Amino acid sequence: DTPTVTLIVNPNASLNELKNDWTVYHELSHLLLPYDGYGPRWLSEGIASYYQHIVQHRTGILSDKSMWQKLVDGLYRGKKQTNRHDQNLSTVSDNLRQNKNYMRVYWSGALFWLNADVKLRVASNNRQSLGSVLLALKMCCQRALMSGDEIIEKLDTLHPYKPIFTPLYHQYGQSKQLPDFDVLMTKLGINIENGIVSFNPDAPLAAIRISIAAKN
Numbered sequence: 001d002t003p004t005v006t007l008i009v010n011p012n013a014s015l016n017e018l019k020n021d022w023t024v025y026h027e028l029s030h031l032l033l034p035y036d037g038y039g040p041r042w043l044s045e046g047i048a049s050y051y052q053h054i055v056q057h058r059t060g061i062l063s064d065k066s067m068w069q070k071l072v073d074g075l076y077r078g079k080k081q082t083n084r085h086d087q088n089l090s091t092v093s094d095n096l097r098q099n100k101n102y103m104r105v106y107w108s109g110a111l112f113w114l115n116a117d118v119k120l121r122v123a124s125n126n127r128q129s130l131g132s133v134l135l136a137l138k139m140c141c142q143r144a145l146m147s148g149d150e151i152i153e154k155l156d157t158l159h160p161y162k163p164i165f166t167p168l169y170h171q172y173g174q175s176k177q178l179p180d181f182d183v184l185m186t187k188l189g190i191n192i193e194n195g196i197v198s199f200n201p202d203a204p205l206a207a208i209r210i211s212i213a214a215k216n
Helices: 015-020 023-032 041-058 064-080 089-094 102-123 130-141 148-155 165-173 182-188 206-213
Strands: 190-193 196-199
Touching: 023 041, 041 064, 041 089, 041 102, 041 148, 041 165, 041 206, 064 102, 064 190, 064 196, 064 206, 089 102, 089 165, 102 130, 102 165, 102 182, 102 206, 130 148, 148 165, 182 190, 182 206
Parallel strands: none
Antiparallel strands: 190 196
């Protein structure tokens, strides 16, 4: 069956509380992939974690700075979870209920999708994005039952550039900790001092950072 999301809402919550809670944005973002739990957990939870605050920003709930601050905070939570360095991300993800490494799994996945988004925008001179290839994936394969490997392979057929998703997918699956993100953030013009985000408009990929927050 086509994947769906069921929301159980606290009737005592205010409209403002509901709008500001990240949960609904996270769960609906799972529908960006044409499968429900068939494949590595880090891939599906990663895309929901990557988009949850972007969607909040695009709907006017979060400011641009708050969006990036929440993303960076999540990456630091993932980086802090260091008790399974003997196991790669794929192994930890497959045994998540036992090892409870939710932060590492979710935010390693989010960093994977951010990296892929940036690489695709750079390769296309900002003419294509993760959003555009996910839309193409939905158009062709919404009702398909696809594994994580099949999704990644298909994504690399939906743009004309050299493989972007496949090498990153294998790199992240074998990672023994959340990969470094300092260099990427610096290139995007995101300065992090004592955990607080500020922007550098002169950074080489500052335009990419701005376009990620836009509605595309």
